[in-house]
Amino acid sequence: MKNFNINKIIRPHLLSLKTYDAVNPPDLLSKKSGIPENDLIKLNGNENPYGASPKAIAALKNLPMHLYPDPDQIKIRNAISKYTGLPIDNIVAGAGADEIIDLIFRIFISPGDSILDCSPTFGMYSFCAKIAGADVKFAERDSKYDLDINEIEKNINKKTKLIFITSPNNPTGNLVSYEHIKYLLKKEILVVVDEAYFEFSKSSVQNLVLDHPNLIVLRTMSKWAGLAGLRIGYGLMHSSATKYLMEIKPPYNINVAAEAALLASFEDVSLLQKNVDMIIENRDWMNIELNKINNLTAYPSFGNYILCEFTKNYSKTVYGELEENGIFVRKFNTERLKNSFRISIGTEVQNKKVLQIIQKAMNHE
Ligand SMILES: Cc1ncc(COP(=O)(O)O)c(C=O)c1O
Structure with missing residues (x-):
């Protein structure tokens, strides 16, 4: 037509x-x-x-490009498990942390739901929220760009499903305190802690995922491992959330080149x-x-x-x-x-x- x-x-x-x-x-x-x-x-x-690591670059030769990659991401999740110390049931890999953010919206957010963005922060959260038809509430950070808990409290309502906490925050560079994250985890909302820059800060709340079903920690290979162009990141979460992310993600979301480069990078830490x-x-x-x-x-x-x-x-x-x-x-x-x-x-x-x-x-x- x-x-x-x-x-x-x-x-x-x-x-x-x-x-x-x-x-x-x-x-x-x-x-x-x-x-x-x-x-x-x-x-x-x-x-x-x-x-990238020379080992990752070398690993890109002779890849089985004619075959689909492993939908269960077993080698990838095992390597991340060894690196993080968390069981593979708590790990899902994505085409960048961006894909995990997108999956979180696809799985948890319906039109009309509300999400909290601690601005100024990474733009992907509000972008995905708008695509999902969600309402974005902005809990503006204080004058030093630290979280303002009062602002957050003010913006939480019955429709609030999740909050994004970026630590270190992009673009301001500061960390969010462990206490603030523990405080937010007591609320009945999903708390997504974006640790894309973890290797530079060495500060993490990953140890909380095992007993906090409302926590998802995001990581990426783009920054510390220099693999931004290959698109690979991952989420650490309670096994009850892993189940949904693994079921709903595109089956072959991590391509063979990204898989090979990730495995080789973990051999070159x-x-x-x-x-x-x-x-x-x-x-x-x-x-x-x-x-x-x-x-x-x-x-x-x-x-x-x-x-x-x-x-x-x-x-x-x-x-x-x-x-x-x-x-x-x-x-x-x-x-x-x-x-x-x-x-x-x-x-x-x-x-x-x-x-x-x-x-x-x-x-x-
Ligand atoms: C805070 C934060 N989260 C996530 C991402 C996206 O990472 P990836 O390249 O793994 O999609 C970035 C990239 O700049 C970022 O700054």
Whole structure:
């Protein structure tokens, strides 16, 4: 039918949905900026500047691409079990932590349900909520970007099904206290603790999943293991939740390349941990140096990134200066973060270049 109008059959609330503000790939950044791809410094996606483990790269040869991967993810879940110390009944792998977030919505959230977002935070939760037709309540964080329990309490109602707690929080970098999470777990709602940056913070509530059926902990191989392009993450949860996620996920959600790279990465943890340690060292150095610059606050971070907040309009000038030099950082379009941007930690050389450009731009102001 030539005149078929697709807009007539789409779920009506999706007609006006604003898409997720994803980061552009290097070739597009290069095209937009006119700077050759090899000269770009991409610090807008919290990716790992040291890349994947050589063992993971080698594991991508001679894969059985003609066969479907294991729907039960047995090897993957066994490897994650060895790494986390949790039984495989408490583990589900996804095509990135993003897929686990999407599954949580598909399984638990009906149109009209309410979810709590502790803003400013990772944009995927509210994006998925809107697709699900859920109502998103924003419990704004306090002036230091810590959780505001009063705000959370105020926004919980009979329709609230779940709350997302990101620790360390993206983009602000701070941790959520164990006590706050234990407090929230007493409520009759699902608590999703997103620990995408766990390896940089070393702080986790994973030990609570065995006796808290209302807790799901999210992790990813994208950041510490440098596998963002292969899309693999996982959730740790009570076995009663594992059952539903395993039943409802797309059967072959983890492709053979992601599986092979994950298994090889877990064979190379000490090398990957060294890279993480370098990132942590560089992050802490950057934080000190950035805070020496007037009109700039660099927030303490437990992730592989730093939130920089500028007074007046400096953020726009500095962002522009970085972009002109082929350096891409993450800016935000919300009122609260309009004078801030987030810098992912790069290699030592990259960080020094970023710092130099920011110092120069701020001195010229
Ligand atoms: C807090 C947080 N959760 C989840 C993700 C998504 O991770 P993945 O690449 O595994 O989908 C990100 C990615 O930036 C993140 O910052």
